Amino acid sequence: MPKISAPTVAEHRAAQRAALVEAGGRILVEDGMAGITARTVTERAGLARSSFYDYFPSKDDLLVAIAIDVFAAWDAEIEQALAEVEAGLPKLRALVDATMAMTADGRHDLAGALREADLHPSRYEDLMVMHDALLRPLVQVLADAGEAEPERSAMLVQGVLGAGIQLVTHGVDHRQVAADVYRVLTRGCSGRRNATRRRRAGRSRGAACRAAPRRVKPVLRMQRPGRLGPPIGGEPAGGMDLRS
Incomplete structure (x- = not known):
């Protein structure tokens, strides 16, 4: 015994x-x-x-157990990072900062390795349910800020966060990536400052339109007072453009 x-x-x-x-x-x-x-x-x-x-009973069962531990630890750290932060854009910024800092600390390494797992379909579904649960803090951040459809917007924001995670894992400083991700989410890829510079350079409006790159709109817009507006493609309802 x-x-x-x-x-x-x-x-x-x-x-x-x-x-x-x-x-x-x-x-x-x-x-x-x-x-x-x-x-x-x-x-x-x-x-x-x-x-x-x-x-x-199998290797798959061990991998799922590892994933549960990874997801639970990640979720707990995100929740702790957001605990005392004001709702709205401050909490979104805190989530972005925490995500990139945790990635830089190696907290995302296991999640990346688990992507290689060739699991039985039933166990893969278990992993996907847990992965979807990781969206809950982001959905809550958007819902608390007044986002009309937080689940749909969370999927869009998650895509930008995922791109930021890839940059950090390839060696880009996590603070710079966090700032870039937050800027893209709230202001888009091209602000009014660039358009002003083009006008000041003496270009005509028509020439500026032809020369300027196509603007990528921000993922999130703000509504008065301090509410996240409609997702990409929605019509602004008295929204305040954060790109100014």
Whole structure:
């Protein structure tokens, strides 16, 4: 009978399982999906190889357990970063800053490695449900700010955040990326300042229109007082243009 190293059998099993999940996460980051086997995980955890199957019937089950831990930790840190921040654009900025800072700290590495998982369709659906749950803080930020359709807008904002995460993982400073992401979300890719400079250069209005790049509209607009306006494509309702 194996030696129980905790006050109760339940606590012992929980500790053993947690050790396997932690070991699997470290291997995933270091060696990728190919490094995950029952042998490598139990060796890293300091457990007998047979113990792997006492907790995880398959490799897929271990990967889902790792993902649950990753998503739960990410969600908790985002919630903490937003806890004392004023609703509206300040909270959106706090979310952007926290997302990029956590990525720079390596908190997104496991999530990136998990993308390589070739899971059974049923387990993949489990992962997608958890991934969708990660949108909840963003949806709440938009809803608290008065966004009419926060779920739809959250998908658009998530796309910009994902692009920012890629920049950070490729070495761009997370503070600069956070500032750029926030600017794109609230002001778009081209502000009025550039148009003013073109006019001051003496171009005619028609020439300026032909020469200027096509403006990418901001993802979010503000309505009075301090409410996020309609998503891309919606008609502004007394909105205040943040690009000024």
